[in-house]
Amino acid sequence: MTDTAPPDDIAAPDESAAPEPDTWHGVRIERDSAFSRGQLVAHPTIDQYVDFVTALRDDDGYWMCLDVIGVDYLSFAAPRGLPPGVAPERFEVVVLLMSVNDRSRVRVRLQVPAADPVVPSLFDVHPGTEAPEREVFDLFGIRFDGHPDLTRILMPEDWDGHPLRKDYGIGAIPVQFKGISNVR
Amino acid sequence: MSADLTDTAQALTSEGAQELPSRTGMGAKELLREAGAVLRMSEADTAVLVADPGEDQTMIINMGPQHPSTHGVLRLMLELDGETVLRTKPVMGYLHTGMEKTGEDLTFLQGGTNVTRMDYASPIFNELAFCMAAEQLLGITEAIPARAVWIRMLMSELNRITSHLLFLATNGMDIGAVSMMLWGWRDREQGLRILEAITGLRMNHNYIRVGGVAADLPDGWRDMTLRYLDGLPARLDEYDVLMTDQPIWRERLQGVGTITAQEAIALGATGPILRSTGVAWDLRRDEPYLAYDRLDFDVIVGSYGDCFDRYAVRLNEVRESVKLVHQIVDAMPNGDYRIQDRKVTPPPRARIDESMEALIHHFKIFTEGFKVPAGEAYAAVESPRGELGCYLVSEGGAKPWRMHIRPPSFMHLQCLPHMMRGGLLADGVAVVSSVDPIMGEVDR
Amino acid sequence: MVKLLGIDSDVGLDGADHNLLTGTLEGLVKWARQKSIFPATFGLACCAIEMMGTGGPHYDLARYGMEVFRASPRQADLMIVAGRVSQKMAPVLRQIYDQMVEPKWVISMGVCASSGGMFNNYAIVQGVDQVVPVDVYAPGCPPGPETLQHAILTLHKVIASGELTRRREDRGGGAGILIEQLDGQTAGDEPVTIHGSR
Numbered sequence: 168m169t170d171t172a173p174p175d176d177i178a179a180p181d182e183s184a185a186p187e188p189d190t191w192h193g194v195r196i197e198r199d200s201a202f203s204r205g206q207l208v209a210h211p212t213i214d215q216y217v218d219f220v221t222a223l224r225d226d227d228g229y230w231m232c233l234d235v236i237g238v239d240y241l242s243f244a245a246p247r248g249l250p251p252g253v254a255p256e257r258f259e260v261v262v263l264l265m266s267v268n269d270r271s272r273v274r275v276r277l278q279v280p281a282a283d284p285v286v287p288s289l290f291d292v293h294p295g296t297e298a299p300e301r302e303v304f305d306l307f308g309i310r311f312d313g314h315p316d317l318t319r320i321l322m323p324e325d326w327d328g329h330p331l332r333k334d335y336g337i338g339a340i341p342v343q344f345k346g347i348s349n350v351r
Numbered sequence: 352m353s354a355d356l357t358d359t360a361q362a363l364t365s366e367g368a369q370e371l372p373s374r375t376g377m378g379a380k381e382l383l384r385e386a387g388a389v390l391r392m393s394e395a396d397t398a399v400l401v402a403d404p405g406e407d408q409t410m411i412i413n414m415g416p417q418h419p420s421t422h423g424v425l426r427l428m429l430e431l432d433g434e435t436v437l438r439t440k441p442v443m444g445y446l447h448t449g450m451e452k453t454g455e456d457l458t459f460l461q462g463g464t465n466v467t468r469m470d471y472a473s474p475i476f477n478e479l480a481f482c483m484a485a486e487q488l489l490g491i492t493e494a495i496p497a498r499a500v501w502i503r504m505l506m507s508e509l510n511r512i513t514s515h516l517l518f519l520a521t522n523g524m525d526i527g528a529v530s531m532m533l534w535g536w537r538d539r540e541q542g543l544r545i546l547e548a549i550t551g552l553r554m555n556h557n558y559i560r561v562g563g564v565a566a567d568l569p570d571g572w573r574d575m576t577l578r579y580l581d582g583l584p585a586r587l588d589e590y591d592v593l594m595t596d597q598p599i600w601r602e603r604l605q606g607v608g609t610i611t612a613q614e615a616i617a618l619g620a621t622g623p624i625l626r627s628t629g630v631a632w633d634l635r636r637d638e639p640y641l642a643y644d645r646l647d648f649d650v651i652v653g654s655y656g657d658c659f660d661r662y663a664v665r666l667n668e669v670r671e672s673v674k675l676v677h678q679i680v681d682a683m684p685n686g687d688y689r690i691q692d693r694k695v696t697p698p699p700r701a702r703i704d705e706s707m708e709a710l711i712h713h714f715k716i717f718t719e720g721f722k723v724p725a726g727e728a729y730a731a732v733e734s735p736r737g738e739l740g741c742y743l744v745s746e747g748g749a750k751p752w753r754m755h756i757r758p759p760s761f762m763h764l765q766c767l768p769h770m771m772r773g774g775l776l777a778d779g780v781a782v783v784s785s786v787d788p789i790m791g792e793v794d795r
Numbered sequence: 796m797v798k799l800l801g802i803d804s805d806v807g808l809d810g811a812d813h814n815l816l817t818g819t820l821e822g823l824v825k826w827a828r829q830k831s832i833f834p835a836t837f838g839l840a841c842c843a844i845e846m847m848g849t850g851g852p853h854y855d856l857a858r859y860g861m862e863v864f865r866a867s868p869r870q871a872d873l874m875i876v877a878g879r880v881s882q883k884m885a886p887v888l889r890q891i892y893d894q895m896v897e898p899k900w901v902i903s904m905g906v907c908a909s910s911g912g913m914f915n916n917y918a919i920v921q922g923v924d925q926v927v928p929v930d931v932y933a934p935g936c937p938p939g940p941e942t943l944q945h946a947i948l949t950l951h952k953v954i955a956s957g958e959l960t961r962r963r964e965d966r967g968g969g970a971g972i973l974i975e976q977l978d979g980q981t982a983g984d985e986p987v988t989i990h991g992s993r
Binding site for chain 2: 201202203204206230231232233234236238239240243244245246248261263267270272274293294295296297298299302306319320321322323330331337338
């Protein structure tokens with residue numbers, strides 16, 4: 168090794184070097200995402216999902232699961248706001264977690280493929296997800312493996328289809344407004 | 352016997368798949384799992400659940416969806432051993448209105464009219480959560496004028512008073528104090544008159560808009576409000592005499608529908624249910640929004656997590672809200688009642704005649720809607736029922752891509768099986784009433 | 796017996812003491828029906844809150860003999876469908892209506908019950924008249940207590956005039972009367988100035 172300038176293949180520490188991705192319990196997180204307006208967001212894979220939520224509950228005090236929300240990004244035209252390395256899928260399951268002691272919240276965004284929308288259930292970690300997971304199943308068709316009673320909760324039992332999907336129409340009937348004269 | 356009942360119900364109301372499966376086939380592990388065994392039940396509770404009462408002794412009956420307890424269209428399938436409730440399955444969806452789907456079809460200005468009809472007993476909170484989430488997406492949360500913020504707080508606290516009076520009235524009637532129903536409505540009416548004078552409507556106001564509120568407070572609002580507040584403390588003391596100190600009331604509510612703090616947290620309960628168990632969690636104090644950090648109030652907390660504590664928490668929250676409204680009336684700042692950013696707020700009607708720009712803005716905002724940058728946001732407020740949150744995803748257009756309301760009552764219905772287990776059927780009515788669910792927000 | 800009533804058999808009823816009221820049987824039945832209607836509890840959504848408010852002390856349904864909301868449809872005459880009817884609730888609605896005993900009437904309270912209201916979508920039945928015959932439509936979102944009372948009084952009028960009974964026998968349909976929304980009549984004495992244009 169000579170004493171001249173450093174070899175070309177060692178990059179100078181400048182902006183082109185990508186920073187270490189932020190992780191927490193091995194899951195990719197974003198601390199100040201612009202898309203999520205500054206909320207701390209975690210992007211686990213389907214395999215990491217339950218273990219991550221369990222670890223947050225047991226180690227970090229995120230005892231409350233406030234909600235499990237489904238989103239269908241079928242024809243979403245804007246950038247999805249996902250960090251590099253997280254592949255966007257059609258469906259997303261968003262879980263809102265909260266720590267009462269620290270007064271802080273974590274949002275978990277899980278990408279769910281359209282071809283096989285099956286996700287492990289959080290029921291054994293947070294029993295309060297029983298009803299919200301049923302709602303996501305009812306309205307989006309995402310199945311939750313391990314849920315004790317995965318049946319429709321809002322629509323009638325024999326309803327066909329999942330209404331909140333983007334390819335399900337709103338079902339409006341055409342209305343013609345006309346004036347009525349014999350009003351008492 | 353239970354199979355017959357299920358068949359008849361199925362034939363008439365096509366509700367076949369909603370069943371409470373017979374417990375004779377279920378092993379101990381399955382029963383525990385159904386009851387959310389991760390809650391770590393005590394030995395005694397587990398024994399009650401798993402004990403086999405013998406063949407032909409339990410009956411599965413249906414309570415609702417149309418029943419006189421005025422909590423809307425909730426159906427409870429109860430497994431009874433005599434009068435004792437063993438297992439409960441709440442069946443909801445009878446008021447599903449497709450509001451989240453409708454929300455994707457309405458602009459951000461129209462969204463308030465939709466959301467306000469979810470929790471129809473306290474409509475201001477729905478509008479507030481929705482507008483706060485939309486403002487987070489727009490990035491204008493800090494730019495909302497002070498007067499708009501304080502008007503929002505005034506409306507929230509007035510709505511909290513009227514909603515809790517509704518709870519006291521219906522709770523009283525369900526337990527048997529029918530005069531409470533009349534007294535509660537008497538006081539609620541005066542509150543509704545004030546809301547009508549300010550917003551134009553008694554309910555479903557659509558008053559809180561993105562950027563502020565729809566109109567300024569009318570002349571004479573201070574006198575109107577103070578007159579209302581002056582009458583309330585005496586009335587609340589009357590309720591104390593009628594209910595709190597009364598032995599029958601206490602017998603019926605103390606020790607009934609108990610839930611522990613761990614169970615409440617595990618089930619996602621917030622609001623008066625969580626506070627009645629002793630956890631002092633109130634978003635107004637712990638994650639302050641609007642200007643609640645400038646106001647002085649107490650967070651009312653119970654100790655036993657039973658129906659009596661929930662009733663007492665709400666009664667005293669009315670007192671705290673009266674205190675809050677007094678502070679707001681004293682400190683109401685002058686200024687704009689909505690943000691002046693013309694991209695978001697429609698211009699005043701008079702300006703439309705004078706300025707072409709104003710006309711165009713008005714036209715665009717009311718027909719196409721204003722565009723909200725792409726992103727996702729979640730905003731939560733402390734409604735009379737608990738944490739009411741709005742999760743919005745925007746694509747950059749004028750209509751939300753996804754609009755979801757996190758309803759407190761939806762989560763609280765999950766607590767019903769725990770609270771009702773081991774109690775009598777009559778206590779079940781008291782429990783449902785103390786949870787104070789509003790089915791509009793449960794089913795959306 | 797006739798002597799007991801004070802009636803002289805030669806003079807007939809004209810000579811009776813003034814402690815007799817006469818009328819037709821039909822009139823008496825219609826009067827009794829309109830003055831003591833028992834509503835069935837069918838509050839669904841926001842309109843139910845306004846319906847309860849109408850039963851409260853400020854607006855008072857008891858002056859019409861109607862404050863007793865019967866939970867059992869067998870004992871009720873009037874079904875006030877107060878609120879939006881979802882697809883899941885429609886069979887239940889029909890079942891409750893069928894269990895009511897004739898004569899029975901239906902008031903469709905609010906725009907959601909009358910036509911689906913602002914919810915023109917997959918989840919809401921677009922007008923409860925698709926499920927049960929409706930006699931009076933009360934518009935409003937929600938109709939205030941004044942409008943609901945106007946609906947009830949309109950119903951009283953048509954019961955008294957016999958319009959309804961005849962129509963029911965003919966085609967089993969409801970009267971289908973639309974009323975005006977009359978809210979804000981009793982809001983207060985002082986006029987209020989709203990500043991919305993600044």
